[in-house]
Amino acid sequence: MSDPKLQEKIIAALKTVQDPDLHKDIVSLGFVKNMNIEGGSVKFDVELTTPACPVKEQLREECETKVKAIDGVEQVAVNMTAVVRPTEHSQPVLPGVKNIVAVASGKGGVGKSTVSTNLAVALSLTEARVGLMDADIYGPSIPQMMGIPVSPPKGGPENKFFPHEKYGLKVVSAAFLTKQGQPLMLRGPMLGGIIQQFLQNVEWGELDYLIIDLPPGTGDVQLTLTQKAPISGAVVVTTPQEISLIDADKGVKMFQQVKVPLLGIVENMSYFICDGCDKKHYIFSRGGGKTLADRFGIPLLGEVPIIEKVVEGGDAGVPVVMAHPDSPASKAYKVLAGQVAAQLSINQANSSEKVSADFELAWNTERSD
Numbered sequence: 304m305s306d307p308k309l310q311e312k313i314i315a316a317l318k319t320v321q322d323p324d325l326h327k328d329i330v331s332l333g334f335v336k337n338m339n340i341e342g343g344s345v346k347f348d349v350e351l352t353t354p355a356c357p358v359k360e361q362l363r364e365e366c367e368t369k370v371k372a373i374d375g376v377e378q379v380a381v382n383m384t385a386v387v388r389p390t391e392h393s394q395p396v397l398p399g400v401k402n403i404v405a406v407a408s409g410k411g412g413v414g415k416s417t418v419s420t421n422l423a424v425a426l427s428l429t430e431a432r433v434g435l436m437d438a439d440i441y442g443p444s445i446p447q448m449m450g451i452p453v454s455p456p457k458g459g460p461e462n463k464f465f466p467h468e469k470y471g472l473k474v475v476s477a478a479f480l481t482k483q484g485q486p487l488m489l490r491g492p493m494l495g496g497i498i499q500q501f502l503q504n505v506e507w508g509e510l511d512y513l514i515i516d517l518p519p520g521t522g523d524v525q526l527t528l529t530q531k532a533p534i535s536g537a538v539v540v541t542t543p544q545e546i547s548l549i550d551a552d553k554g555v556k557m558f559q560q561v562k563v564p565l566l567g568i569v570e571n572m573s574y575f576i577c578d579g580c581d582k583k584h585y586i587f588s589r590g591g592g593k594t595l596a597d598r599f600g601i602p603l604l605g606e607v608p609i610i611e612k613v614v615e616g617g618d619a620g621v622p623v624v625m626a627h628p629d630s631p632a633s634k635a636y637k638v639l640a641g642q643v644a645a646q647l648s649i650n651q652a653n654s655s656e657k658v659s660a661d662f663e664l665a666w667n668t669e670r671s672d
């Protein structure tokens with residue numbers, strides 16, 4: 304028999320556990336589910352908004368400690384689960400896809416594709432369902448980085464096709480639509496057609512996160528995608544040098560203009576750690592990504608070191624997050640994955656709060672009329 308008084312005490316204790324990103328307690332957020340009390344043994348689920356939650360372990364420990372401290376509780380089992388919430392969007396182009404994240408930069412060669420690949424794999428390692436779209440039509444590098452031989456995708460019903468699958472990810476690239484080694488030669492309108500195909504003809508199935516690797520700059524592909532795809536948020540990659548920051552600044556402004564929410568900045572090649580010494584060497588310059596993030600009032604989502612294993616992983620088709628999970632770069636990509644997922648959850652919470660505030664306002668106005 305469960306003791307209703309004990310249940311009340313447990314709920315009161317859990318009401319003091321705050322989600323540091325959403326700034327509310329986990330009971331009010333509706334995270335606490337399936338509570339089962341048998342004698343002094345207590346079990347419950349904490350259902351987060353993402354399996355990539357950066358403070359998952361911290362929350363689990365806090366719940367356990369606070370509930371264990373209650374008189375009459377002998378054992379506590381906290382089961383951490385997650386159901387990723389979809390970002391609401393006025394254009395329901397990809398119905399099974401809950402969140403679309405575009406990875407962009409103003410400048411070429413700063414590490415977008417490497418960030419996209421490792422971010423996607425890091426999210427998938429948390430058990431999220433993840434897709435990776437290589438939208439770099441002229442210079443696709445995702446098949447190489449993911450170790451997927453170039454071959455045509457499997458056809459499905461009604462002109463649709465299935466993504467390739469590797470390391471638990473669903474992957475689509477323009478490279479799969481051409482003969483191996485042949486460049487894709489397209490004129491402007493055809494380019495829009497390819498993007499349209501990526502959006503409408505791919506059988507993505509159910510995805511929590513779709514990561515889009517954009518080509519460098521602020522050209523046609525970026526504009527078509529930001530206008531046609533219901534992008535939940537954008538991540539802008541830069542290196543610390545001034546020259547890259549100037550271009551990243553343009554990238555941020557492009558998303559602002561097309562009203563795509565910015566999740567934040569990633570500073571890649573931030574520092575170098577040489578063999579046999581743990582010291583961080585800031586060989587380019589220091590703090591550029593943070594300065595850029597502060598200028599726009601957006602988060603710095605991560606700082607990824609320069610590591611040879613990152614290049615080796617990209618060349619060998621085994622992303623460093625898979626090949627060397629404990630390397631400092633892999634740790635940085637995992638932090639990035641947690642931050643991206645957390646920012647999406649924060650944006651969703653803010654927009655649903657705004658909807659309910661708007662509703663309340665409309666309701667109050669109506670009543671006072």
Ligand SMILES: Nc1ncnc2c1ncn2[C@@H]1O[C@H](COP(=O)(O)OP(=O)(O)OP(=O)(O)O)[C@@H](O)[C@H]1O
Nearest residue numbers: 411412413414415416417519608609610613614617
């Ligand atoms: N953190 C890192 N440490 C070491 N090498 C890196 C790192 N990030 C990226 N690289 C290497 O830098 C090169 C460029 O990276 P990548 O292809 O990801 O850049 P990009 O921005 O996608 O380029 P493009 O603009 O041409 O699409 C690759 O050889 C990659 O392996």
Ligand SMILES: [Mg+2]
Nearest residue numbers: 415416439444
């Ligand atoms: Mg690239």
